[in-house]
Amino acid sequence: MGRPQSPRPPPLVVLLLLLLLLLLPLPLGAGDSLPTESRLMNSCIQAKRKCQANPICKAAYHHLGSCASTLSTPLPSEDSSVSADCLEAAQQLRNSSLIDCTCHRRMKNQTTCLDIFWTVHPARNLGDYELDVSPYDDTVTGKPWKMNLSKLKMLKPDSDLCLKFTTLCILNDKCDRLRKAYGMACSGPHCQRHICLAQLRNFFEKAAESHAQGLLLCPCAPTDKSCGERRRNTIAPSCALPSEPPNCLELQSRCLTDALCRSRLMDFQTHCHPLDILGTCATEQSRCLRAYLGLIGTTMTPNFISNFNTSVALSCTCRGSGNLQEECEQLERSFSHNSCLRKAIATKMHFHSQLFSQDWAPPTFSVMQHQMENLALRTQARVPFLFSCTLTLVLLQSLW
Structure with missing residues (x-):
């Protein structure tokens, strides 16, 4: 008896069509749901999870949390003493993903995310952090202007x-x-x-x-x-x-x-x-x-x-x-x-x-242009990934 034939993989054309369907941009006006932490480049919630997996980072974060709970946020003209071990804990976190983590004002668990951010940056004079830098990263909020x-x-x-x-x-x-x-x-x-x-x-x-x-x-x-x-x-x-x-x-x-x-x-x-x-x-x-x-x-x-x-x-x-x-x-x-x-x-x-410059006119060209620019940006972001996937499929097809 001969060996049973293994099922042939789907044709390249079918795979490409499926890939295109997955990568096509959302229709205009879609995506109104609240952003999740996974859509942020470096959410503080994600960064804390990574930190907890490292014993040194976990200990430094925990100690810095106790520093933050005992320090009130002073006005710039006021002074407060910061213990050497708090400064050392802050220094140990400089090379972790926590130092650059961000939040989003429309994300779920926003309060938790901000608490983590301010634990890492507890006071104006703790270390030499630039605390006038916003904890928010709003790069995922760009949506087309939509109004009837x-x-x-x-x-x-x-x-x-x-x-x-x-x-x-x-x-x-x-x-x-x-x-x-x-x-x-x-x-x-x-x-x-x-x-x-x-x-x-x-x-x-x-x-x-x-x-x-x-x-x-x-x-x-x-x-x-x-x-x-x-x-x-x-x-x-x-x-x-x-x-x-x-x-x-x-x-x-x-x-x-x-x-x-x-x-x-x-x-x-x-x-x-x-x-x-x-x-x-x-x-x-x-x-x-x-x-x-x-x-x-x-x-x-x-x-x-x-x-x-x-x-x-x-x-x-x-x-x-x-x-x-x-x-x-x-x-x-x-x-x-x-x-x-x-x-x-x-x-x-x-x-x-x-x-409203014209009587009940549809959205002006500037609005339509804004919509097209958003569409182009979303499509452009998918092009490198689409190219690499297509190349991979072509190589695999040649081996079948």
Whole structure:
């Protein structure tokens, strides 16, 4: 009896077709689910798992955790002593993946990730870490701009743009649900501020960026009070902001004791920071806007100063700052006189205005171009892998 023939492998054409189906980019507008840690290049949660597998790294991380629990985060002008063994533990982690690990504001287990990051970076003067570097890596958030403007036909053509963006949110199930949730949590006589802020954060984290930015950064004519009031009230429900403005440095101190608020503030300082007197900005405007929106719902929630202009500020004062007056005013100006943030807001408002420049027109060329660029980037990222897989299959086919 002859040996039974082994089944022949599938033809090369079939394998290639299957491979192409797996590698084809997602359709425009897909991928709205929350990012998982596996989509980050070096999530702090993943980095900690690697560290725990190494006895030296595990011991150093554990010791640094005890250092972080006993150290409060000081203001830059304050001083605190750091023990030699804490410095040694920090030094031992310099060559581990923990030192460059990052988090994402839309990831699951975000709080756990940030706790790990701040365990590795426990205080401004522990070692010589650059703590004004954001713990967030938002490289996975780029999505095409998606919004159906034809739904606005029910409104009057001369309706203000803030009303139009509000209507677009209401007509979107997810945006409307998230907006109603913070509206209910932030209104009424028994409003609890911490619940209100949590729902505000939830909205700006989970709503599509096009909806969130449209609601907050809708352009209004200087004389259009109702439009400006609608825009300002987006993040100023009855209990979202303190009734009596606290001192700005006290506000910052409270923020620095909370891992999430601290992270959002560092993200803002990283991406909305003018590098010189000419106003050169550290990063692109989209990152600055994302960092600015990330602060909404934290202790450091900024908002528009009035219904008539687009200047923003913290809800705090520098009265009673004593010998820290200059430092307090510097913090205040980082919002109210921030040229990078002002330019980013102005650019986005102009973009939103252009969307409605024609009566109920489809998305403008700039929007379509943005969609195509995102599609091209996603496809380009797959080309090297596709080529290597194809080459491997061709070589295997030649051996069959």
